[in-house]
Amino acid sequence: MKNRQLYLNKYLWKKRLLLIKSDQENISQIKQQLAQEKKNITDWKIEVIFFNDEYVYNVILIGLDGLIKLEEDSLNLNKIFKLVSTMPMANF
Incomplete structure (x- = not known):
């Protein structure tokens, strides 16, 4: 667990994290959706x-x-933004 904490600590005050847990097929679809919102x-x-x-x-x-600011069962980028x-x- 300590290694995971160190891994996530590198983002502290630099990046917001969007953690997505899903099967490989859905991950591919989600990546396409995220690519449209890259900016x-x-x-x-x-x-x-x-x-x-x-x-x-x-x-x-x-x-x-x-x-943690939000925990959902589905990805809604408009809600997140x-x-x-x-x-x-x-x-900032």
Whole structure:
């Protein structure tokens, strides 16, 4: 667990993390969807990390402060971008 903490700590105050857990087929579809929003993802300092899991699908948004801001069973980029725009560090 400590190695995972160190891995995620490198993003603290630098990037928001969008953690996506899904099966490989869905991950391919999600990557296409994310490619269409590349500018917004870059502008909002979001780093997307995928976890392959054939049984569970969920999405977690972690803020610049390292705290979980959103946990959903599906990916809704508009909801994520709207939430990020309301965060205190949105413009940094």
